[in-house]
Structures are given as structure tokens and as C-alpha cells.
Amino acid sequence: MFPPHFDYHRASSIDDALDVLERHRDDDPRILAGGHSLLPDLKNGRASPDVLVDIGEIDGLRGIESGVDVESDTDHGTGQTAIGALTTYADVLESDHLERHAPVLTDATRVLADLQIRNRGTVGGNLTAAEPGADLPAAALAADATIHVRGPDGERTIDAGEFLGADGSESALGERELVTEIRVPPSPTGGYAKKTHPASGYAMVGVAAVLEIDTETIADARVAATGVLEHAVRLTAVEDALVGERVDEAIETAAERAGETIDPADARSDDHASGEFRVHLLSTYAAQALERAMEVDA
């Protein structure tokens, strides 16, 4: 399949991109980053914008910055890591800082697609496309990430859950808004485990886990799944079963509760796995993700 005709603009700056989006507001303009979700959509007829705004050459949208202070209206504390929206998966994997301070992102990226896609695909594009089997939405939820955007009304910060529509609502990203960076608070723990789709590499089921451990006891837990519903989702029953428990005792029983909050009738079903099977798989991958999170902490 060939993509439909579109006008192409290569943006030189964020302001330039926002200006083009505004001028073409009636032409269904779309932002182009790594292109690994958008170009297949164009070729398959799932998207037919009249205008593409390529942000790939904008300075300052790519890179990983440590020790970023947060605004006073968030409760993440200081020392966050800022990941530019155009940061590729390969950049994430090369970052020792992320591996130490946000290992859940590194772990999820390690098993994301293949080498070609990891060289081109971007963190911002992955979270914006938020495809049902994408790996980073679950990792971003577990990491308690915030998404920073700029648009016609200026800058704003969106909680990952709201951005990803983790409660089943529409994504909070507005029209003509551009993701500029993703911020994550520091956490020395984090693990991701996935049942990989045999053809595409997407997650049939993926689980991300971040634990806060205080002398052998789990003080806080964030566990999220992808691939099961149309959007990534927090596994709150697992989180509740972990908090306050001893690390070495809690995993198995907590992981068994992974499917509790998801009705199999709501789960994605296709030729490869029924909704019921996807929900059934959750416990296995939750246990693996939690074990990996504790390995990282050790």
C-alpha cells in the first residue's frame, strides 16, 4: 500500500512546529517523529492527514537529563530524569543513568521490537501512539512518569495515567499539542516482563513493576499492564497485596491477584490469544516483573 498524498513540513523549532500545526488546523495535521507507528498507519489507510509536521530535526527534543527539579505542584520530590520526546529507544538503552534511576524503562525498552525500530522509534511517539501492545505505556505508569507538552495555550504537565487514558478515558493530549519531554522520579527498582507477539514483537501481555523497599518491607508498589486492554492499566489489586508486606514473601500471592481487576470480557481478543487467556497470563508476567524489579534492587 502507498501512503496518501500529504504536504510535508520539516519543523526547525518547537515554535515552528506549533505554528505549522496552528496554520493547518483544518487539515488534520499530524506530527511525525520516528514514523514507526504513523507510517504504517498511512500505508494501511488508518490515517490520512493532509499535513505532516516532521519534528525529527528539532534541537533540544532529544536527550536524557538528570537531576531535574520539579514544579511545586507535584509530589515527586526532586532529582527527576527528563527524557526528551525524540529520545530513541537506542538512546534509552545506552543510558547508564536511566538503568540506575529508572530501570523499569530500560528493562521494557530492552525487549521492545527489533534493532531497526529501536534505532528510530521515540519515547514520545511510543507514549503518544499508545498502541494496545506497546511496552512503554505500562513502564511509564509504573515509573509514575509525567508528560510535558506544549500547545496553543502554552505548557502543561500531564500525569501518565491521564495521558495514556489508563482509566479508559480518551488521552489527555489536546489537538495541536506537542510532547516535549517525559519526566520520571528516581527509583532504584523496576522490572518488566512480556509475552511477545510472535510476528510483530508487540506485547500480547506485558507487566511493569516498580517497588519502593524499606528494610525488607515493601513501602510502595506501582504495577501496570499492557496488551490486555486497549490501554495500559494499573494492577491495583497486586499493588494493594504488596504494600506493607515482606519482600521475600509477597510476590507469589500478590501476582496471583493480577487478573482480579480486569473482566476477561473487556480484554483484547484476537487470533493469537483470547481475552480470557490474556487475563490468565497476567499473573505469570506480574510475578516475573516483580522478581526482576527485586533483582535490580539487590
Ligand SMILES: Cc1cc2nc3c(=O)[nH]c(=O)nc-3n(C[C@H](O)[C@H](O)[C@H](O)COP(=O)(O)OP(=O)(O)OC[C@H]3O[C@@H](n4cnc5c(N)ncnc54)[C@H](O)[C@@H]3O)c2cc1C
Ligand atoms: C513491526 C513493528 C513492531 C513494533 N513492535 C513494537 C513493540 O514490540 N513494542 C512497542 O512498544 N512498540 C512497537 N512498535 C511501535 C514502535 O515502537 C513505534 O516507534 C512507536 O509506537 C511510535 O514512535 P515513533 O517515534 O515511531 O512515532 P511516530 O510513528 O512518528 O508517531 C506516532 C504517533 O505519535 C504522534 N507523535 C509522535 N511524537 C509526538 C510528539 N512528540 N508530540 C505529539 N505527538 C507525537 C504522531 O503524530 C503519531 O500520531 C512496533 C512498530 C512496528 C512497525
